[in-house]
Amino acid sequence: MFPTPIQKRPVAAQALYQGLLPIALIMWLLPLIAVALFSIRPFSDFGAGNYWGWPSSFEMFHNYGQVFFNSDMPRYLWNSVLITVPTVVGAVALSCMTGFALGIYRFRGNLLIFFMFIAGNFVPFQILMVPVRDFTVSAGLYDTKLGLVLFHIAFQTGFCTLFMRNFIRALPYELIEAARVEGVSEWRIFWYVVLPLMRPATAALSVLIFTFIWNDYFWALVLTQGPNAQPVTAGITSFNSQFVAQYHLMSAGSIVAAIPPVAMFFLMQRHFIAGLTLGAVK
């Protein structure tokens, strides 16, 4: 069997490998570790030049308390939740149906529409900026969460449909035919036969879209402007200009902003990776 299992290699090579890999991993995470360390230091440490040494005291509660109670951070976080969750629900619901239509029915224009969805998936979002902004402004949705949600749903539908359609295509078609022969109506086939089988795909897609939307910065900049509607990605930059040079708060803020998607990733790792693999390689 190749490669030789690491356990059967010479001891020196083994030790080198086992020793170097953790070091490499720590290097990889060094930026994060540094920021995490900064975020629990007292402010006086920075004045005293104690940047990298042992913190003179642990000010975790104080620093994070500042972020949560003395800034707009909670509002930004909450905005992010209110933008992300409806988008995930809406985009997944819509794409289940379009995926079903494109995956199950053979009709004229099927392929054409499918290619349109693929193309939509690749269109650089920059090109949409001016018309979408103008449209949002004239619809009175500028600087509202609803405006962002509507746009995100529409834009993510392309990718989601692609994903769902490929998944549904891989389902055994006999199941659907059997149901049809039994005289089950199409709507019930969708609801009772196909939808339950799509559960793994919906889970994977939801996790994926959650991180996509949560991490969006471009549209947050284009379509919103204040703490009323701005999600945390845009909020963190205003937070940083509010607490400029207060490194302990800036790093605590960065950590807070990064935690939800990272937590989501660790909790749903399996689905996340399944989603990426399904999305990239059919």
Place this chain on the structure above:
Amino acid sequence: MNPIVQGLITIVIGVGGCIGYFYGANFVLDRFIFPAKGKNAGQNINRANMVRPWLFLFPAMFALGLYLVYPVFGSFFRSLYNRSGNDFIGIGNYVTLAGDEAFRTAFLNNVLWVLFVPAVTTFLGLVIAQLTDRLRWGNIAKSIIFMPMAISFVGASLIWKFVYANDPDIGIINAIRVGLGGEPLDPLQVPFWNNFFLMVILIWIQTGFAMVILSAALRGVPEETIEAAIIDGANPFQVFFKIMVPQIMPTIVVVWTTITLLVLKVFDIVYAMTGGNFGTEILPSYMMNFMFRDDGIATAVAFVIMIAVMPVLIWNIRQARAEMR
């Protein structure tokens, strides 16, 4: 009203609306428009089945038309008008761009990004996938490598600001430089190389993606081919690069193009790190300068990005079509 309640109500209305629409539309179609009874029952069933896919597709197509198809064309036409949007100036905006020094810098930098980031990311992902695959705690290692992928580009940039900070006490790079007896400098102001420092951030984020996909592909390589190569006396490097890599070439290409597409669109990193100063501008961040100032130029830049994406897009559709046959 309590925002939680508000959010919940929005979701209920949205999902309820979707379900209601599909149930209702199918119901009306089957019962009233083309009922499966009477003297035209057979014909009606066929007709209903011709209409049905469009019922399922309509909401998504409507949304996509409104937010995607119309804006693409709208942008193109907008790019032919001047700043106020009143006067038609043809390719005037494009001429302005071609004459702008900053645009050329941004364009060349973007070429650097497109060449460098996907190559390094894919290579790193491939090597890490292979190195961690047969390790007992390989999965933990993978999670760690993969974690940055979950952080937003802005969030990652802010974190990396601590790495690149000018102050030797804060910045890791400068701390090391000073520790080795050097002078502190601002890595982001070093001409030319600062582009690569910014690219490192994107590579840091995306390597996990490449690794996950490629590791799945590497596991799919048939053992027999590898065994045969070893029996024939191939060394581990030959096995990896001449046996395994060629077999997962299609996946490598997919990863490569996915990252290339991403690189063409990412603006967050440059925008948050340098704001495009010190010669680090790339097209998407260059465009942000005009966001609320000159829509004509902004859309023209967007269209240039669109043209750059076009070959990859067409190639992808070709690929999808070939798979379908």
